[in-house]
Amino acid sequence: xxxGRNLSLDRLYRSDHERLQxxxxxxxxxxxxxxDAEQEAFRQALAAKTVIQNHRAWVWAAAFRIANxxxxxxxxxxxxxxxxxxxxxxxxxxxxxxxxxxxxxxxAIVSLRYVGGFASPEIADLLGTSPGSVRVQLHRAHQLLKxxxxxx
Amino acid sequence: MNxxxxxxxxxxxxxxxxxxxxxEAKPIDFGSAAIGAADVIELEDDPAVVPLxxxxxxxxxxxxxxxxxxxxxxxxxxxxxxxxxxxxxxEPATLATSTGSETGEAVAEDSSxxxxxxxxxxxxxxxxxAxxxxxxLRNAAPADxxxxxxVSPTTIDPVTTTLPPExxxxxxxxxxxxTTLPPExxxxxxxxVSPETTVPPTTAVPTETTIHLSTTVPPDPTSPDExxxxxxxxxxxxxxxxxxxxxxxxxxxxxxxxxxxxxxGDAVVVDGKRIHTSSGYVFDGESFSNHPPxxxxxxxxxxxxxxxxxxxxxxxxxxxxx
Numbered sequence: 001x002x003x004g005r006n007l008s009l010d011r012l013y014r015s016d017h018e019r020l021q022x023x024x025x026x027x028x029x030x031x032x033x034x035x036d037a038e039q040e041a042f043r044q045a046l047a048a049k050t051v052i053q054n055h056r057a058w059v060w061a062a063a064f065r066i067a068n069x070x071x072x073x074x075x076x077x078x079x080x081x082x083x084x085x086x087x088x089x090x091x092x093x094x095x096x097x098x099x100x101x102x103x104x105x106x107x108a109i110v111s112l113r114y115v116g117g118f119a120s121p122e123i124a125d126l127l128g129t130s131p132g133s134v135r136v137q138l139h140r141a142h143q144l145l146k147x148x149x150x151x152x
Numbered sequence: 153m154n155x156x157x158x159x160x161x162x163x164x165x166x167x168x169x170x171x172x173x174x175x176e177a178k179p180i181d182f183g184s185a186a187i188g189a190a191d192v193i194e195l196e197d198d199p200a201v202v203p204l205x206x207x208x209x210x211x212x213x214x215x216x217x218x219x220x221x222x223x224x225x226x227x228x229x230x231x232x233x234x235x236x237x238x239x240x241x242x243e244p245a246t247l248a249t250s251t252g253s254e255t256g257e258a259v260a261e262d263s264s265x266x267x268x269x270x271x272x273x274x275x276x277x278x279x280x281x282a283x284x285x286x287x288x289l290r291n292a293a294p295a296d297x298x299x300x301x302x303v304s305p306t307t308i309d310p311v312t313t314t315l316p317p318e319x320x321x322x323x324x325x326x327x328x329x330x331t332t333l334p335p336e337x338x339x340x341x342x343x344x345v346s347p348e349t350t351v352p353p354t355t356a357v358p359t360e361t362t363i364h365l366s367t368t369v370p371p372d373p374t375s376p377d378e379x380x381x382x383x384x385x386x387x388x389x390x391x392x393x394x395x396x397x398x399x400x401x402x403x404x405x406x407x408x409x410x411x412x413x414x415x416x417g418d419a420v421v422v423d424g425k426r427i428h429t430s431s432g433y434v435f436d437g438e439s440f441s442n443h444p445p446x447x448x449x450x451x452x453x454x455x456x457x458x459x460x461x462x463x464x465x466x467x468x469x470x471x472x473x474x
Binding site: 018021022025026031035038039042084085089092094095098110113114141142145146 | 165177178
């Protein structure tokens with residue numbers, strides 16, 4: 001996350017846009033919410049650009065918080081995903097449905113870990129929790145996802 | 153060291169996330185939605201890349217302000233020369249009419265033609281400076297009035313007094329109807345501040361006042377390796393149906409926060425520090441298992457932790473629930 005401190009917003013957008021929105025999709029399960037949350041995070045970052053110390057951390061944290069505020073606890077339909085998907089929309093919907101079995105925090109953590117590429121201490125900073133808690137939740141998320149994988 | 157000291161990564165889980173690769177992220181539609189902040193983002197060094205938002209407002213005016221000032225100053229000098237000339241030729245009144253002297257008309261035309269290019273400097277500068285100039289000339293027209301008063305310092309420098317603050321062109325409500333976010337997003341004012349300052353630090357609870365080492369609890373004489381410590385802290389998280397127990401390494405140091413042995417029950421996270429006098433470690437954000445579900449966030453609890461010499465696990469007893 002250190003490299004994000006001096007990353008300008010336009011560079012950040014180019015480098016993180018795809019990953020951020022996919023991570024948000026994994027977290028909230030809805031393409032529209034993912035896109036709205038990312039857009040709102042960047043919009044607020046633009047407005048507060050001068051006071052933000054670490055643009056990358058700020059935008060990722062803000063986007064996830066906004067997505068939480070918009071979270072509807074429902075999974076996208078195949079039709080909803082199709083417009084955003086190159087191929088296999090059904091597979092993506094199935095995966096999002098699998099993620100929906102996790103708690104909100106677990107989804108956020110696995111999304112930040114496997115899509116965002118953040119380490120546990122960074123995730124802890126982003127979500128306002130401790131690295132130990134992140135590891136615990138990550139471990140439990142792994143177990144739950146593997147259980148779902150076995151039963152699917 | 154054990155597996156939990158390492159950064160958790162599961163290749164099988166990572167493979168599951170490959171399903172997201174087929175998802176095409178929707179580009180952010182800044183458009184008019186972010187126009188209020190558009191002037192703070194600009195393309196940096198890659199001319200081949202289209203800028204996210206073209207800067208058209210405050211910064212543009214800022215860069216053109218010197219031009220406007222120069223043009224305004226030149227016009228003011230012309231006016232001053234004209235006024236002096238009129239005073240010398242004693243024909244000031246003719247300037248205010250279309251039938252005035254050729255000199256006066258020529259100067260008036262020159263003045264307007266000089267003002268015209270200033271339209272590139274922004275509408276505010278141009279429209280305000282031109283009328284100010286004309287008014288000054290006509291007020292100076294009466295023959296008995298000292299022409300020196302017409303070229304007052306306040307009329308020479310109209311530009312500096314007419315530039316509006318740039319912030320007036322940056323509306324806050326800029327989300328287009330199609331992308332307007334639900335009102336829920338407005339309940340997150342914290343996101344307008346740096347995350348570093350909004351995330352509640354885990355050290356919010358003064359550890360000096362909430363942690364009480366159980367120095368009065370002596371080690372069990374029948375088992376010299378057993379010892380208990382008492383921890384008081386604020387419940388910051390509650391995980392339902394969580395199976396969780398801490399493990400100590402054989403040397404007495406705490407495992408790196410690892411989730412390990414599942415023994416059932418809920419768990420709570422106490423935002424405090426555990427200070428182990430024997431090994432000297434300090435650790436934040438402790439988690440304890442086997443607490444009843446009636447615990448609430450913010451509750452202050454005291455936990456007595458027993459170190460198991462066999463493997464180093466902690467068993468826990470809560471002072472609230474016994």
